[in-house]
Structure formats: C-alpha cells, structure tokens
Amino acid sequence: MTAISLSAIKKSFGTTSVLNGINLDITDGEFLTLVGPSGCGKSTLLRILAGLEAPSSGEVVIGGQTVNAVRPARRNLAMVFQSYALYPHLTVLQNMMTPLKLRDLSLAGRLPLLGPVLARGQYRAIVEQVRETAEILKIDHLLDRKPGQLSGGQRQRAALGRAMVRKPVAFLMDEPLSNLDAALRIHMRSELAELHRSLKTTFVYVTHDQAEALTMSDRMAVMMDGEILQLGAPHTVYNDPQDIRVAEFVGAPRINLLPGSLDNNGCARCGEIVLSRTAAKGVVGSVSIGLRPEHLSLCDKGTPEALSGQVVHKENLGADIYLHVSVLNGSQRLVVRVSPHEGQGASFGQTVHIVREHGQALVFGKDGKRLDLKNADDGKVAEVA
Numbered sequence: 202m203t204a205i206s207l208s209a210i211k212k213s214f215g216t217t218s219v220l221n222g223i224n225l226d227i228t229d230g231e232f233l234t235l236v237g238p239s240g241c242g243k244s245t246l247l248r249i250l251a252g253l254e255a256p257s258s259g260e261v262v263i264g265g266q267t268v269n270a271v272r273p274a275r276r277n278l279a280m281v282f283q284s285y286a287l288y289p290h291l292t293v294l295q296n297m298m299t300p301l302k303l304r305d306l307s308l309a310g311r312l313p314l315l316g317p318v319l320a321r322g323q324y325r326a327i328v329e330q331v332r333e334t335a336e337i338l339k340i341d342h343l344l345d346r347k348p349g350q351l352s353g354g355q356r357q358r359a360a361l362g363r364a365m366v367r368k369p370v371a372f373l374m375d376e377p378l379s380n381l382d383a384a385l386r387i388h389m390r391s392e393l394a395e396l397h398r399s400l401k402t403t404f405v406y407v408t409h410d411q412a413e414a415l416t417m418s419d420r421m422a423v424m425m426d427g428e429i430l431q432l433g434a435p436h437t438v439y440n441d442p443q444d445i446r447v448a449e450f451v452g453a454p455r456i457n458l459l460p461g462s463l464d465n466n467g468c469a470r471c472g473e474i475v476l477s478r479t480a481a482k483g484v485v486g487s488v489s490i491g492l493r494p495e496h497l498s499l500c501d502k503g504t505p506e507a508l509s510g511q512v513v514h515k516e517n518l519g520a521d522i523y524l525h526v527s528v529l530n531g532s533q534r535l536v537v538r539v540s541p542h543e544g545q546g547a548s549f550g551q552t553v554h555i556v557r558e559h560g561q562a563l564v565f566g567k568d569g570k571r572l573d574l575k576n577a578d579d580g581k582v583a584e585v586a
C-alpha cells in the first residue's frame with residue numbers, strides 16, 4: 202500500500218532549478234532512504250513532503266489525500282532534524298510530553314501559555330504514553346535528566362521519542378546521525394533499523410552517506426542534480442547500477458573504472474580484459490568498464506585476461522587490505538581488496554597480476570548508461586546509442 206506519493210515535483214529557487222520532476226511512491230511501513238551528494242536536493246524534497254517548503258509544481262499525496270494545501274502540523278508527519286532541537290531547560294520527560302500537551306491544549310482550544318490548564322487525568326495519560334515510548338527507546342531511566350546531562354546517542358533517542366509520542370504516519374529524518382562520532386553513528390544505524398522493525402511505521406531518511414543507505418534501507422533512491430537516478434533495494438542498486446554515477450557513488454572504496462572500447466562483435470575490451478556480448482554486433486564506441494575492488498584478486502603471472510601492474514599503496518584495515526595498483530603502463534589505477542593472507546607479500550613497488558571474478562564487470566556507455574547484460578544467456582542484447 203502506498204503511504205506517500207510524490208508526483209512530478211519541481212522546485213526552483215529564483216532561476217535555479219533544484220528538483221527536476223521527482224516521482225516517488227513510498228510504501229506503507231518501509232524504510233526509504235534519499236541518498237546523494239550534498240546539494241542534490243534531498244533536504245528540499247523532504248521539506249516539501251513535510252510541508253515546510255511549497256513545490257513549484259507537482260503533487261504531494263499522503264494516505265490518499267492531496268496535501269499541497271495542508272499545513273505541516275496537520276500532515277501528521279514527525280520530522281527529526283540533524284540538531285536535536287530539544288528544549289535545554291526541560292527534562293527528557295517534559296521534552297517528550299510537549300507535543301502531546303500542545304495537542305491536547307489546542308484540542309481544548311486553549312493557548313499553552315495560559316498556565317496549567319491540563320486536567321489531572323489528561324496529564325497522567327500523557328505521562329503514561331511518554332513512559333511507554335521511553336521504554337521502547339530504552340531511555341526510561343533518563344526521564345528526569347536534562348539534555349545537557351545526556352550523551353549524544355541518548356539525546357538522539359530523546360528527540361526521536363518526542364517525535365514518536367504523537368504516533369505519526371511517517372518519520373522524516375534529515376541526516377539525524379551526522380552530529381555523532383563515527384563509532385556511535387555506526388551503532389545508531391542498527392538501533393534505527395531495529396526501531397523501524399519494531400514500530401513498523403514508514404521512515405523517510407535523508408543522508409549523504411551511502412553506507413547508511415545500504416545498511417538501513419528497504420529501498421534507496423539515489424539522487425543527483427535534482428533527479429532520482431535509481432530507486433531500488435540496496436543490493437540491487439549496488440550490484441546492478443543503471444548509471445555510472447550510481448556505480449561511483451555507491452560502494453566504498455569506489456568502483457574501479459577503466460576506459461575501454463567496443464569491437465565489431467559487441468565485445469568490450471580494455472588491455473587484456475575482454476567482455477563478450479556487451480552490446481549488439483556492429484555497435485562500436487568507447488565504454489567504461491567498472492570492476493569493484495572485491496571482485497578483483499591477485500593471480501599468477503600468465504593467467505588469461507590478467508592485468509599486471511605495480512603496487513603504489515597498501516591500505517591495511519586489519520580484516521582487509523586494499524592494494525592500489527598502477528596498471529596499463531601507469532595510465533590507470535586499480536584498487537584490489539585482498540585478505541591479509543593474500544596481501545601480506547605484496548609490498549610497495551612490487552609487480553602483481555590481477556584477475557577479475559567472472560561475470561562481475563559492469564559496462565557503461567558514453568552517456569553513462571549501463572550497457573552489459575547480467576544474464577546474457579537469454580540471447581537479448583542491449584540497444585546502444
């Protein structure tokens with residue numbers, strides 16, 4: 202079931218076009234990530250969804266209802282910002298109670314500044330609701346503390362808790378982990394994914410960090426220059442990027458790209474590497490051959506299709522070693538992921554031989570679109586411009 206639907210969303214600030222016609226259907230209960238480099242329009246799209254920004258054109262539909270003219274507060278979405286925006290002078294309990302108090306007071310038609318106007322029963326119900334939420338987030342022992350007395354991760358959870366108490370249709374999060382240190386950020390990834398599983402509420406999550414998108418999402422939308430280049434499950438986006446920009450953006454270390462060309466038989470070639478059935482026969486032109494570091498390995502001299510080169514840098518990460526190897530007469534550099542065992546002998550300046558894992562190359566045409574066929578056995582060939 203579609204929870205949120207964005208159609209043909211365009212946005213310009215003055216003469217600058219920031220979103221160029223975004224179409225996106227978000228399924229009820231899914232964890233959807235908008236990921237892309239800084240400035241590509243992620244926050245603008247999220248703010249349009251939240252109602253904090255109006256689209257120049259296009260339609261926002263939530264729960265089957267067009268909400269373009271609906272105020273942010275009435276969209277029943279919970280926005281969690283990068284800065285936690287907790288009130289520093291209030292305890293966690295008071296912070297988390299605020300949205301419910303405001304709701305009940307506004308329902309009663311009263312302004313919150315007019316003093317203690319909540320009935321005692323109402324107050325108790327709110328405290329109970331906050332306690333339940335705090336238990337889910339494992340911060341129930343921190344309810345009497347003020348934000349200044351919390352760690353970064355605890356503050357993060359308190360801010361989430363404050364958003365959760367209203368039981369929103371969806372959570373919108375804009376780079377919520379970017380203020381945390383590296384270790385906590387990685388820890389919070391699994392906490393958020395776990396939280397999503399237990400809440401079963403729709404999450405729309407914005408990040409520039411492809412690792413966050415890969416590890417947490419049900420689906421990720423890779424954005425660049427105001428467009429969605431590809432939308433899909435993380436493993437599909439990683440293994441089957443349809444555009445060279447997606448292939449380069451997703452994956453660390455980056456995919457290796459070698460310049461190649463198509464021969465008359467539709468084979469892509471670069472040095473010793475030959476990839477058969479890349480394009481239709483008779484289609485010629487230059488291509489880029491993408492090889493992920495984990496799909497390359499060291500081999501013996503004389504292995505068919507091997508590329509030879511010199512080790513120019515060795516990155517030792519403990520569990521893995523990334524060898525940077527200068528190939529094709531020094532014109533290109535490949536990063537090869539090897540095990541510590543495999544890489545222990547390879548030292549700076551040494552000549553090594555590299556072979557690719559069969560069936561794992563990606564070929565992109567001049568326009569950056571994917572050319573090769575993962576399952577070429579069906580006899581179909583790609584159309585090449």
Ligand SMILES: Nc1ncnc2c1ncn2[C@@H]1O[C@H](COP(=O)(O)OP(=O)(O)O)[C@@H](O)[C@H]1O
Pocket residue numbers: 214219237238239240241242243244245246
């Ligand atoms: N209120 C604004 N006025 C003018 N330009 C803006 C405004 N908000 C965002 N932009 C521009 O729109 C582009 C996309 O911004 P943003 O959506 O914040 O990108 P992201 O979140 O992907 O980093 C940027 O070039 C930014 O400078």
Ligand SMILES: [Mg+2]
Pocket residue numbers: 243244245375
């Ligand atoms: Mg942003």
